[in-house]
Amino acid sequence: MEFIVTLLVAAVLVRCIKIYVGVPKKESPLVLSGDVDDSFASGSRNAASRWLSAGQSFVCRGYAVEDGMVYVGERMRDFTGMNEGCLIDPSLPVAPCGTPYERVKDALPRYEKLTPEQRGGYLHWLGRGRSGPVDSAWLFLFLYGIERRLFVDGPRGNVSSQERNELADEIRRLAVLYGEHRSFRGYCKNLLAVEWALKGDYAEIPEWVDFTDRFCAGTFNVIFALYVSRNQPIPAEVAFQWAALHPEFVPGTAARRAPDDFRRLFLDAYTRNFDEGIVIHKNRSPLNLIYKGANPSFGNGVKLSIPSLPDPFLLATPLKKIRALAAECVSEMEREGKLGERLRQHGATEEEPLDYLDDTHREFLARLAEKTLWPRGQVLSVCESLAIVPDSSVELLNSWACVTGGIPLIDDGDPLFVDISLLQEILVRESSDAG
Numbered sequence: 503m504e505f506i507v508t509l510l511v512a513a514v515l516v517r518c519i520k521i522y523v524g525v526p527k528k529e530s531p532l533v534l535s536g537d538v539d540d541s542f543a544s545g546s547r548n549a550a551s552r553w554l555s556a557g558q559s560f561v562c563r564g565y566a567v568e569d570g571m572v573y574v575g576e577r578m579r580d581f582t583g584m585n586e587g588c589l590i591d592p593s594l595p596v597a598p599c600g601t602p603y604e605r606v607k608d609a610l611p612r613y614e615k616l617t618p619e620q621r622g623g624y625l626h627w628l629g630r631g632r633s634g635p636v637d638s639a640w641l642f643l644f645l646y647g648i649e650r651r652l653f654v655d656g657p658r659g660n661v662s663s664q665e666r667n668e669l670a671d672e673i674r675r676l677a678v679l680y681g682e683h684r685s686f687r688g689y690c691k692n693l694l695a696v697e698w699a700l701k702g703d704y705a706e707i708p709e710w711v712d713f714t715d716r717f718c719a720g721t722f723n724v725i726f727a728l729y730v731s732r733n734q735p736i737p738a739e740v741a742f743q744w745a746a747l748h749p750e751f752v753p754g755t756a757a758r759r760a761p762d763d764f765r766r767l768f769l770d771a772y773t774r775n776f777d778e779g780i781v782i783h784k785n786r787s788p789l790n791l792i793y794k795g796a797n798p799s800f801g802n803g804v805k806l807s808i809p810s811l812p813d814p815f816l817l818a819t820p821l822k823k824i825r826a827l828a829a830e831c832v833s834e835m836e837r838e839g840k841l842g843e844r845l846r847q848h849g850a851t852e853e854e855p856l857d858y859l860d861d862t863h864r865e866f867l868a869r870l871a872e873k874t875l876w877p878r879g880q881v882l883s884v885c886e887s888l889a890i891v892p893d894s895s896v897e898l899l900n901s902w903a904c905v906t907g908g909i910p911l912i913d914d915g916d917p918l919f920v921d922i923s924l925l926q927e928i929l930v931r932e933s934s935d936a937g
Contacts, residue, residue, distance in 0.1 A: 532574060532592035533561040551575025551589055553651060556668045563596035565625035571672060572628065572647050580799030587612040587799055588646035590625075597622040606639030609882035609892055610798045613643060632676065638893060641676065641686045645693075646797040648673060652697060653793050653804045670697050674710055684914055685878075685893050688717030689796040695721040696793055702810055704728055716915025719747040720791055723815065727789045730814040735779030736824075738772040745828035749916075752874055755923040756835035759909055767831045775827065780820045784812040794878075794916055858902045862888055866895055870912070870920045878916040903928070 535558055554560060554570030561567070562574065576593050578586040585591065587610070595618045597603075603623025606616060613621065616639075624640045632644065648669050655661050661669075670693075677690035695711050695718045707713075713722045726744055729736050736744075742765060745751055757764035772779075789811040792803040815821065856864060869884050870876065885892045896912050903911035903921075907928045913919040 531563050534574075535559045551578035551586075553655070555665065556672070562590060562592050562625055563621075564599055565596065565622070565629050567625065567628045569631060571651075571669065572644070573650070581801050582799070584612070584799075585614050586646070586650065587614075587797060588643050588650065589613055594618075594621065596625060599626070603637070606637050607889060607891065608639065609886040611639035611643055612798070632672075633679065636680060638680075638683050638686060638891070641680055641683060642796050644676075645673070645686070645689060645795075646799070649693060649793075649795040649797045650799070652693070653795070653806060656700075657806065666697065666701075670694060683893055684897065685796075688715055688914060691715045692717040692721060692793075693795065695724075696791065696806065699724040699791065699808060700806065702808075713743065713747075716747060716913055716919070719749055719915065720794065722747050723789065723791065724808065724811065727808075727811040727814050730782045730784045731811050733781075733784065735776075735781045736820075737779050738769045738776075741772055741779065741824050742768050742828075745824050748825065750875065751825070751828065752832070753913075753919070754832040754836055755909075755921055755927070756838075757832050758913075758921060758924075760835070764831060764835060767834065768828060771827055771831060772824075776823075780823065782814045782817060782820050784814070785816060787813040787816060789813045798879075858905065859898070862890060863895060863898055866890060867899060867925075870899075871922060871925055874920055874922050875917040876920065878918055881918050 534554070551573050552575055553573050556569055556571050558570040559566065559568045560570065560574060572590055573586065573588055574590045574592065576591050578589045580586050590613055594614060597618040599622070601619055601622050603626065604617055604619040606620050608615065613624070616624065623637060624643060627634070627636060627640050651661060652666065652669060656666065673690050673693055677687055681687045691712050695713065698708060698711050699721055712718065713725060722744060725740060726736065729740065746753070753764070788807050788809045790813065791806045791808065793806055794800070794803040859867065866884065866888055882892055885895060896914055900910035900912055903909065903924060907924050909924065911921050911924055
């Protein structure tokens with residue numbers, strides 16, 4: 503009995519010594535402002551993740567970030583079983599502040615797959631208020647989180663109207679600041695268009711919602727549905743824009759070289775055939791959008807419902823008429839256009855066209871030439887296999903095509919459009935010149 507009492511006294515004494523004298527503590531890899539649930543503490547058996555709102559600060563591995571808008575934590579699974587690509591996991595190593603950062607070459611970046619130097623570069627950019635020199639991968643990592651917050655947490659009722667506005671405002675700022683990154687700009691436009699559609703205020707389209715971009719093809723269905731909900735005929739301009747943005751529409755080289763002529767031809771033919779426009783009767787089925795964002799964790803997309811608008815796409819016949827009319831106009835321009843003459847005018851050069859490209863981008867060109875429409879995920883996979891950056895590689899091929907053929911070869915979007923006819927013309931001319 504005395505032995506047990508002695509052990510208890512000793513245990514109490516040791517505990518007191520630890521309290522008053524103190525013991526060295528391991529520095530926490532993550533420090534958050536405000537209270538944090540015990541279940542979120544790093545190293546906890548149930549460690550999960552947490553969204554940090556705008557204005558909430560944190561320190562991760564010595565990097566201070568004053569304005570949250572990111573997810574942090576050690577576990578937030580996506581549909582593949584992997585951690586969400588945007589999740590800042592404080593358990594992962596990060597190079598010390600001041601270490602030169604490495605460029606990220608992954609076409610689909612994920613925080614957990616970055617090197618310590620790359621993580622340091624990303625956290626440093628966040629700490630600068632998301633401004634200054636940037637790696638495009640950092641833009642996408644941040645965008646992933648906003649997409650998840652708006653279109654996964656949002657429909658669950660976890661995001662206030664004020665927060666939605668703050669997130670949309672930040673994306674608008676970044677789209678302006680880093681607009682030279684084509685695909686990032688396109689994804690930002692689509693996010694802003696979808697957010698406007700979900701908000702439900704259709705009195706006017708804000709100037710920052712751009713439905714001319716191919717990235718916004720799916721969201722443009724909202725405009726179509728608005729006319730149906732009001733029992734109004736579909737105007738020629740709306741029908742043209744819907745057809746031009748349709749994921750399966752192939753514009754043709756002549757229409758791309760003379761877009762104003764193509765538009766005028768379509769509008770005239772539409773008015774002759776349908777007068778004030780096609781009327782589509784509304785139904786009770788709500789409009790559903792499939793949001794295909796940049797975030798690879800979304801897989802085939804996130805389904806978003808807009809109960810206030812009907813689904814005009816249940817009846818296939820009216821839409822087939824619009825698409826058929828657009829295809830007829832393209833065919834007419836191809837028959838009447840003097841493509842060979844225009845090619846010689848735009849592509850006069852003494853050098854062979856392929857001399858402008860290195861071996862890797864020739865291979866990229868050869869891969870893209872296999873088909874006209876490419877789901878964006880497939881393009882990113884091709885770029886990853888060739889170890890090239892998607893945006894700059896597409897820009898290079900477009901610059902090459904402008905020099906040799908007068909117009910860009912690729913219309914970026916999802917799907918991405920490759921003008922096979924233009925490519926054939928350029929290569930046929932090369933063969934002729936070589937002969």
